[in-house]
Amino acid sequence: MAVEGGFLDKGLEGLNHNFLTGNLEELVKWARSRSVMPATFGLACCAIEMMAAGGPHYDLARYGMEVFRASPRQADLMIVAGRVSQKMAPVLRQIYDQMMEPKWVISMGVCASSGGMFNNYAIVQGVDQVVPVDVYAPGCPPGPQTLMHAILTLHAQIRDGHLTRRPGEGAGLVIEQRDGQPDNGVRVGLSAPRGAVQPIGTR
Amino acid sequence: MTTPTTPTTTDGDTHLTEDPSLTSEGGQELASRDIVSAVERMREKGAVLRIGEAEAAASAPAADYVPEDETMIINMGPQHPSTHGVLRIMMELQGETVLRAKPIVGYLHTGMEWTGEELTYLQGGTNVTRMDYASPLFSELAFSLTVEKLLDVEVPQRAVWIRMLMTEMNRISSHLLFMATNGMDLGAVSMMLYGWREREETLRFLEKVTGLRMNHNYIRPGGVAADLPDGWRDDVLRLLDMIPPRLDEYDTLLTGQPIWRERLQGVGVIDTETCMALGTTGPILRATGYAWDLRRDMPYLAYDQVDFDVVVGTYGDCFDRYAIRLNEIRESIGILYQVLDKMPKGDYRVQDKKVTPPPRARIDESMEALIHHFKIFTEGFKVPEGEAYCAVESPRGELGCYIVSDGSAHPYRMHIRGPSFVNLQTLPHLMHGGLIADAVAVISSVDPILGEVDR
Amino acid sequence: MSDTTDPVEPVPDPLPEMMHGVPVGWSHGQRVLHPSREQLTGLIKTLHDDGYHMCLDLTAVDYLTHPGRALPDGIEPERFEVVVTLLSHRERARLRLRVQVPGDELTVASLFDLHPGTEAMEREVFDMFGISFEGHPDLTRILMPEDWVGHPLRKDYDSGRIPVQFKGAPAGR
Numbered sequence: 001m002a003v004e005g006g007f008l009d010k011g012l013e014g015l016n017h018n019f020l021t022g023n024l025e026e027l028v029k030w031a032r033s034r035s036v037m038p039a040t041f042g043l044a045c046c047a048i049e050m051m052a053a054g055g056p057h058y059d060l061a062r063y064g065m066e067v068f069r070a071s072p073r074q075a076d077l078m079i080v081a082g083r084v085s086q087k088m089a090p091v092l093r094q095i096y097d098q099m100m101e102p103k104w105v106i107s108m109g110v111c112a113s114s115g116g117m118f119n120n121y122a123i124v125q126g127v128d129q130v131v132p133v134d135v136y137a138p139g140c141p142p143g144p145q146t147l148m149h150a151i152l153t154l155h156a157q158i159r160d161g162h163l164t165r166r167p168g169e170g171a172g173l174v175i176e177q178r179d180g181q182p183d184n185g186v187r188v189g190l191s192a193p194r195g196a197v198q199p200i201g202t203r
Numbered sequence: 204m205t206t207p208t209t210p211t212t213t214d215g216d217t218h219l220t221e222d223p224s225l226t227s228e229g230g231q232e233l234a235s236r237d238i239v240s241a242v243e244r245m246r247e248k249g250a251v252l253r254i255g256e257a258e259a260a261a262s263a264p265a266a267d268y269v270p271e272d273e274t275m276i277i278n279m280g281p282q283h284p285s286t287h288g289v290l291r292i293m294m295e296l297q298g299e300t301v302l303r304a305k306p307i308v309g310y311l312h313t314g315m316e317w318t319g320e321e322l323t324y325l326q327g328g329t330n331v332t333r334m335d336y337a338s339p340l341f342s343e344l345a346f347s348l349t350v351e352k353l354l355d356v357e358v359p360q361r362a363v364w365i366r367m368l369m370t371e372m373n374r375i376s377s378h379l380l381f382m383a384t385n386g387m388d389l390g391a392v393s394m395m396l397y398g399w400r401e402r403e404e405t406l407r408f409l410e411k412v413t414g415l416r417m418n419h420n421y422i423r424p425g426g427v428a429a430d431l432p433d434g435w436r437d438d439v440l441r442l443l444d445m446i447p448p449r450l451d452e453y454d455t456l457l458t459g460q461p462i463w464r465e466r467l468q469g470v471g472v473i474d475t476e477t478c479m480a481l482g483t484t485g486p487i488l489r490a491t492g493y494a495w496d497l498r499r500d501m502p503y504l505a506y507d508q509v510d511f512d513v514v515v516g517t518y519g520d521c522f523d524r525y526a527i528r529l530n531e532i533r534e535s536i537g538i539l540y541q542v543l544d545k546m547p548k549g550d551y552r553v554q555d556k557k558v559t560p561p562p563r564a565r566i567d568e569s570m571e572a573l574i575h576h577f578k579i580f581t582e583g584f585k586v587p588e589g590e591a592y593c594a595v596e597s598p599r600g601e602l603g604c605y606i607v608s609d610g611s612a613h614p615y616r617m618h619i620r621g622p623s624f625v626n627l628q629t630l631p632h633l634m635h636g637g638l639i640a641d642a643v644a645v646i647s648s649v650d651p652i653l654g655e656v657d658r
Numbered sequence: 659m660s661d662t663t664d665p666v667e668p669v670p671d672p673l674p675e676m677m678h679g680v681p682v683g684w685s686h687g688q689r690v691l692h693p694s695r696e697q698l699t700g701l702i703k704t705l706h707d708d709g710y711h712m713c714l715d716l717t718a719v720d721y722l723t724h725p726g727r728a729l730p731d732g733i734e735p736e737r738f739e740v741v742v743t744l745l746s747h748r749e750r751a752r753l754r755l756r757v758q759v760p761g762d763e764l765t766v767a768s769l770f771d772l773h774p775g776t777e778a779m780e781r782e783v784f785d786m787f788g789i790s791f792e793g794h795p796d797l798t799r800i801l802m803p804e805d806w807v808g809h810p811l812r813k814d815y816d817s818g819r820i821p822v823q824f825k826g827a828p829a830g831r
Binding site: 227228229309312314355481500501590591607609610616620 | 686712754
């Protein structure tokens with residue numbers, strides 16, 4: 001039953017909600033949160049930690065995210081990992097614009113979130129000046145555990161549906177650092193990982 | 204009808220930024236061949252240009268003439284999975300052959316040399332460590348050595364050997380990063396996982412000693428920040444037992460493998476004369492057969508008291524550069540065994556009260572200690588007026604630090620000679636005449652870290 | 659055993675004041691030459707023949723707010739200095755050259771002809787300080803965007819800092 005501004009115009013929100021569409025929406029949100037494709041946007045030191053998160057110790061593959069898509073057209077999550085300089089800011093925006101909706105942004109590290117320790121002429125003081133940010137992950141650099149906490153927070157938000165209706169503004173969630181924490185520090189809501197993450201230094 | 208306006212960069216919808224002028228860098232890009240000067244065109248020959256422009260214009264022979272419409276300039280980067288950071292390369296192709304290439308940098312320029320003038324000498328380590336983020340301890344070491352030269356202090360022996368231990372461990376982790384990214388760039392994706400597996404073990408040790416996995420700020424002017432923790436010998440020995448068999452695995456997986464050899468041998472060849480003219484140092488220079496390693500030829504720390512070989516290549520191609528780095532891991536392991544034997548006891552930092560902060564426990568007991576702690580951490584220690592340059596052999600080449608001081612607690616000018624910045628100039632020479640498909644292998648073998656290129 | 663990188667040369671007595679016609683200074687065991695802008699090209703050629711084949715580093719310093727620096731007799735301090743570090747592999751020694759550049763005449767001869775590796779370094783000095791290099795094939799900015807105005811590492815350049823309030827204060831954005 002098509003309504004004004006229906007499915008073709010507004011996607012899921014345009015449907016007359018009933019039992020069937022409710023379940024369909026749940027299915028879509030479940031699928032979206034389970035198959036996020038990150039775009040490669042590693043800039044500086046945080047990129048090394050992002051790659052470490054994809055490595056065997058921390059293993060982003062558990063969440064279906066170890067394949068970083070090189071083309072922004074194929075990606076839906078942009079993890080801005082590193083400091084954004086004046087020359088890079090237009091490029092960042094161009095890449096963001098090439099991504100298809102729905103898309104999300106994690107600002108990884110303090111340099112991406114706020115300019116970090118570099119409060120000067122050369123660094124954009126926070127990528128939220130350029131793109132809307134959904135999750136801010138603090139750290140210099142945030143370890144893989146903090147990054148995964150940010151990713152899981154994002155997954156939980158996608159799963160709950162809060163991030164699907166976004167009028168061009170990011171969710172702006174700020175998470176806490178989780179480096180060196182035992183496993184229960186990185187559990188968030190329904191996306192709790194099974195199995196233990198071996199914390200550093202307990203060998 | 205109003206003219207269409209340039210889309211703004213902060214609106215929320217997914218309007219495609221169609222205006223290319225937003226990301227074009229004008230004169231910094233590779234220009235088409237009909238408008239560049241004769242000197243630029245002669246770059247195509249890959250030669251080290253030693254003749255003047257008039258002579259170059261006069262001598263461009265007809266046989267080298269390539270019509271404008273047979274070449275194509277393409278852009279690679281700055282966002283690209285294989286450019287090791289935000290490096291942008293513009294290449295002029297004739298078919299699949301690369302004629303001219305130009306790296307365009309600056310996409311990670313952080314104003315770190317400016318920041319270095321704002322921070323005190325004690326804080327300077329936090330700044331320089333983020334330049335070469337794959338081997339941060341080397342940047343800290345170069346900075347600390349320069350400051351100590353200006354201060355004219357001598358660092359205790361234990362601190363010297365701890366520095367050697369940590370930097371050689373960092374060399375191993377940086378070369379493992381190279382092996383991982385080199386493998387992935389060439390398609391050996393499993394190498395990425397193996398490299399990171401080993402690297403995590405070294406990072407575990409570095410975190411145990413310095414407190415951080417990366418960007419440690421551990422090597423400071425006067426010594427190191429803290430002594431080695433208990434049980435460090437066992438940790439190092441465990442690593443030294445674990446890594447060599449894995450390196451043999453890499454030899455099986457990569458070095459002897461025909462596909463790897465086909466892709467890397469004969470690709471990206473450079474000769475010693477070109478390297479010397481371009482100021483290239485590190486594995487790229489050693490791959491051409493020239494044995495220059497600062498640890499042996501201009502020794503710093505205590506490298507004249509340890510035995511190691513300088514690994515040298517023969518052909519100057521990508522395979523040699525890969526093999527040199529693999530064998531340098533083995534040499535570093537040999538150095539670490541010797542460091543384990545020879546580590547002296549003593550202070551881990553110089554006991555000059557004006558330079559190093561007092562131990563935390565003494566702050567409760569002594570007023571003087573409290574005052575020194577306060578002054579050093581707020582105002583910073585003053586360094587006499589002068590200028591100095593010190594260099595270390597980082598995994599990428601000669602990493603130098605030039606500091607001009609004016610007698611205050613902040614450097615007046617701090618400049619880091621980043622090896623990757625200078626080594627990137629070899630890229631056009633390496634790529635010239637090669638295929639576009641080999642471009643990724645070439646960039647990967649140069650192993651640039653854009654943090655120290657752009658600073 | 660000190661951990662300096664430069665072999666500390668025994669400072670000859672009496673100090674030779676000139677080398678290749680250029681005043682000599684000593685800085686923490688490192689020989690430093692002070693050529694004028696006119697002498698630079700000739701000196702680089704002579705040193706190249708002497709074995710200093712590699713130019714390691716070329717940078718600049720803006721001495722605008724410096725209280726005063728020690729220079730050999732006969733050298734007038736100017737606002738800018740271009741600092742060149744050369745390396746001789748045979749002698750395993752570095753050599754530093756400091757060229758005074760006045761603030762109103764910001765040009766120096768380029769070292770590109772003899773040391774093509776200075777290409778990127780001279781572009782960086784041009785970008786950060788505004789010093790032009792005559793004879794450089796492609797003197798454009800390298801670190802800042804092409805349309806950037808100003809030279810950031812000069813002492814009279816505005817820092818571009820934004821005021822940062824303490825945590826808890828309402829964000830200005």
